[in-house]
Amino acid sequence: MFKVDINSENGLHARPAGMIAKIAQAFAGEVKIKKGDKEVDAKSIMSIMSLGIQKGDSIIVDVIGMGSELIEGKLKEVFDSFGE
Amino acid sequence: MIIKKGIPISEGIGIGKAFVYQKKKEIEKQEAICADEKEKFHHALESKKKELEEELLQATDLKKEIVEMHMQMISDPMFYDSVLEILENEECNASYAVYKAGQNIAEIFQNMKDEYFKERALDIRDISFKIIDELEGNQSIDDIKEEIILFADELFPSDALNLNKKYVKAIVTSKGGKTSHTAIIAKNEGIPFLSFVDLSDINPGDMAIVSFDDEKVIISPDEALLNEYISKKEEKEQEELRLLEFKGKESLSLDQKPVGVYSNISNVKDALKAKENTADGIGLFRTEFIYSNRSSAPTEEEQFELYKEVLQIMEGKTVIIRTIDIGGDKHLDYIDIGKEDNPFLGMRAIRYCLKEEGIFRTQIRALLRASQYGDLKIMFPMISSLEELLSAKKIVEEEKENLEIKKPISIGIMIEIPSAAILSDILAKHVDFFSIGTNDLIQYTLAADRMNESVSYLYSYYNPAVLRLIKMTADSAKKAGIHLGICGDMAGDEKILPYLIALGFDELSVPTSKVLKTRYNLSRHDSKNEELIKNMGNASTEQEVLKTLKNG
Numbered sequence: 001m002f003k004v005d006i007n008s009e010n011g012l013h014a015r016p017a018g019m020i021a022k023i024a025q026a027f028a029g030e031v032k033i034k035k036g037d038k039e040v041d042a043k044s045i046m047s048i049m050s051l052g053i054q055k056g057d058s059i060i061v062d063v064i065g066m067g068s069e070l071i072e073g074k075l076k077e078v079f080d081s082f083g084e
Numbered sequence: 085m086i087i088k089k090g091i092p093i094s095e096g097i098g099i100g101k102a103f104v105y106q107k108k109k110e111i112e113k114q115e116a117i118c119a120d121e122k123e124k125f126h127h128a129l130e131s132k133k134k135e136l137e138e139e140l141l142q143a144t145d146l147k148k149e150i151v152e153m154h155m156q157m158i159s160d161p162m163f164y165d166s167v168l169e170i171l172e173n174e175e176c177n178a179s180y181a182v183y184k185a186g187q188n189i190a191e192i193f194q195n196m197k198d199e200y201f202k203e204r205a206l207d208i209r210d211i212s213f214k215i216i217d218e219l220e221g222n223q224s225i226d227d228i229k230e231e232i233i234l235f236a237d238e239l240f241p242s243d244a245l246n247l248n249k250k251y252v253k254a255i256v257t258s259k260g261g262k263t264s265h266t267a268i269i270a271k272n273e274g275i276p277f278l279s280f281v282d283l284s285d286i287n288p289g290d291m292a293i294v295s296f297d298d299e300k301v302i303i304s305p306d307e308a309l310l311n312e313y314i315s316k317k318e319e320k321e322q323e324e325l326r327l328l329e330f331k332g333k334e335s336l337s338l339d340q341k342p343v344g345v346y347s348n349i350s351n352v353k354d355a356l357k358a359k360e361n362t363a364d365g366i367g368l369f370r371t372e373f374i375y376s377n378r379s380s381a382p383t384e385e386e387q388f389e390l391y392k393e394v395l396q397i398m399e400g401k402t403v404i405i406r407t408i409d410i411g412g413d414k415h416l417d418y419i420d421i422g423k424e425d426n427p428f429l430g431m432r433a434i435r436y437c438l439k440e441e442g443i444f445r446t447q448i449r450a451l452l453r454a455s456q457y458g459d460l461k462i463m464f465p466m467i468s469s470l471e472e473l474l475s476a477k478k479i480v481e482e483e484k485e486n487l488e489i490k491k492p493i494s495i496g497i498m499i500e501i502p503s504a505a506i507l508s509d510i511l512a513k514h515v516d517f518f519s520i521g522t523n524d525l526i527q528y529t530l531a532a533d534r535m536n537e538s539v540s541y542l543y544s545y546y547n548p549a550v551l552r553l554i555k556m557t558a559d560s561a562k563k564a565g566i567h568l569g570i571c572g573d574m575a576g577d578e579k580i581l582p583y584l585i586a587l588g589f590d591e592l593s594v595p596t597s598k599v600l601k602t603r604y605n606l607s608r609h610d611s612k613n614e615e616l617i618k619n620m621g622n623a624s625t626e627q628e629v630l631k632t633l634k635n636g
Contacts, residue, residue: 010200010418014207014379015149018156044162045153046189049204052196 001062002072004079011054014045016082021045023074029065031075086285086303090256090278091540094270097317098254098294099310102286102303103232105225105239111183111216113176121171121178128178128218132158149378157211163189179219186212200379203417228252233292235283239266249273254294256301258283259535268370272354274597280537327600332362335603337585341611345603346402346593348571355394357596365402367519367593368463368571369394371447372414380418381443387450395458402459404519404569404593406498407447407476409433409465413535419443428527433466438475448483452493461494463519468501473514496567500524505553512564519593520557522572526550545574546629551583551620558587569593578605579633583620586613 006012024031024042031042035057040047042061053059063071136155140148157163166185171178190205190212217224225234228251238259247255247269254276255266270277276294281301286292293302293313302309335345346367347358351374358366374382374390382390395403411421411432419440424430437444451462464476477495484493499505500521508518522545527534529550532542545551554570561568569591574580576594578601584592585606594602616636623629 010380011198013200014153014204018153021156021160041161044160045156046160046162046208049201050162050189050192052198052201054198 001060002076004059004061006053006055006057006059008082009055011052011057012048012059012082014049016078017045017048019078020048020075023071023078027063027065027067027071029063029068029071031071032062032064034060034062085305085309088281088301088303090281090299090301091537092277092296092299093267093279094255094275094277095296096254096274096276097296097313097320098233098276098292099313099317100231100233100253100292102288102290102292103228103234104283104286104288105234105236106222111179113174113180115175116177118171118175121176121181122168124219125167125171125178125182125215128215129158129164132215132218153207153379154211154214157208158215163208163212179216182212182215182219199420200418206417233294235286235292237283247273247275249275254278254292256281256283256292256294268348268350268595271595272348272350272357272597280540327604330600330603330607333603335364335606337606337609337611339610339612341585343585343589343606343611344402344569344591345599345606346404346569346571346591347596347599348593349394349596352390352393352397354596355397358599359397359399361596361599363401363596363599365404365459365591366394366398367404367569367575367591369403369405371406371408372410375408375410375416376414378417381416381446384446384450384453387447388453391450391454391460392457395454395460398458400458402461404461404463404496404517405451406463406465407434407437407444407451411436428533434464434472434476435466438472438479441479444476445479445483448480449487452480452484452487452489455489455491455493461496461517463496463498463517465498465521466501466524467497467499467511468503470507470510470514473497473511477514498524498571499557500528500572502529502553505557508557508560509563512560512566515566517567517569518557518561519569519571519591520554520574522550522554522570522574525553525572529553544626545572545577545580546626546633548623548625548629551623551629555587555617555621558589562588567591576602578602579630581605582609582613582636583616583633585609585611586616 020042021044032039033042033048033051035051035053038051040051042048061075136151136158140151163185166188167181170181170184186208190208193201193205193208196202231251231253233254233256234252235256238257252275255270257279258281267277276296278294278301286303290303291305293305335343337343344364346365347363348368349355349358349366350370374387391405410416410419411430412428421431421436451460454460462480467473480495494516496515496517496519497511498521499508499518504511523534526543526545530542530547532539534543558568567590568588570584570589571593575592576598592602619632623632
């Protein structure tokens, strides 16, 4: 589980959301993204985007299952590359 | 046999079977057996996925992003679960379940505060309708794999980008005017196009003939007529062959005065076409298209690479790049201009750029950097006053200093607002060139909306008031000794050409498909014609203008 502060101007827009969903889909375990009291399945780009994550928001990413560390690393890379 | 009149927009004759393209808005609910509908849904989903995968392989950068997003949305678990839930709970048809699931999710987005997320609702509706089309066997533009005539109420720029000349032999719409983006693309591709045609009684598969010259569409023609048009079409193709002689020839008037025949382009593909047709330069590179069909503005690097590529294609020939002209009829997902009662009189082009400098500065930097690779000139659209011009020039100067670029850069403006034409003697002292944009100049001079069918009779460049503004601009440019070009539709009109060269135009910028024709027309007229200038000055109506031009 790790926390991300969103700093990019557009928030978590379609491109990074799509990349996150792609990574999550390839993973056998579960990936959850939590903003405030709402939690969604990160395998769905629509669910991720339905959180409406904007600049200044903090989110919690939770990866559960075998090999979760590897997936966490990959997800962190995506967040980094989009300036979060 | 049915004959329908239309307004001719792009030249040529097209013959083929009717393809009726409809954008649906709603789907009705029907009772159905859940298991069957589930099966149908799965089937449609799979074949759409396969289609998108194939599309992705062929997609260029611009399209790739959209296709990728659509692929992800189509296999999204949230969407999928929602469709199955509706199918089970409501025992309805698959199309309705897809429609409703799409609507429900779109609504979540629609209700968000942030504009960006709000606009994603459209993508979701778009993708759900793609699946519905698959379910109902509706035809979509991407599916066209045979020679057809495309009939549609209206085509959006994104539809137009998908047009394939190989299959689309002509376009017929009920809405959309002479200068819509679809029109621009059709002209550049050389696809015949008629608009404002009544589309009732046209069925998919009907044989159709579209003729620009006759301003009509003929549905289910009899054999004699069909043969007549087939031979007319062949004749036209013969003429095109004759024009090939003008490939690579110098652009000269009859009395041997060089007048550049430039080309208007929107992308790299057009630039290649301009080069193939041996255009003497690019008179107008519309950069709006770089910004469209995507979710965020192109970066400086992306733009730099693109401009550089176009300059390299043109191998040292002049490339006039117009800074972004958005607003009016051109909207972008990620730029919020707000709702305006009169968008054509509102935040458009340079007005927006000077207010929201960020996007403008990024483009200017990319242009300045690319200018090292050829003869790049910057052109500002929609200049209405000297103050605007000076503000825009100041930004260029500032960025030039920031980038430490020493090479001087040519700056020019579009003359497309009457105030700029009236003030052209003053503006000429501050720029290196003028390019007259006739489409907007006519619309603003005559206060006639170029998309409004009821006033399209006013919209004409043979109007004497418009011609006076053009002469005024030409005289100012000549007096100041600056380069004078024209890049609107008028530049490619063979009737007005003798007058333009008599006024001393240095450059005519036409669609890529008209370069050779224009070079040929140029070779038939003298550049000195005081008599014509005098007579044109005395013409007081459109009729008299046409008569004067006819008598030379």
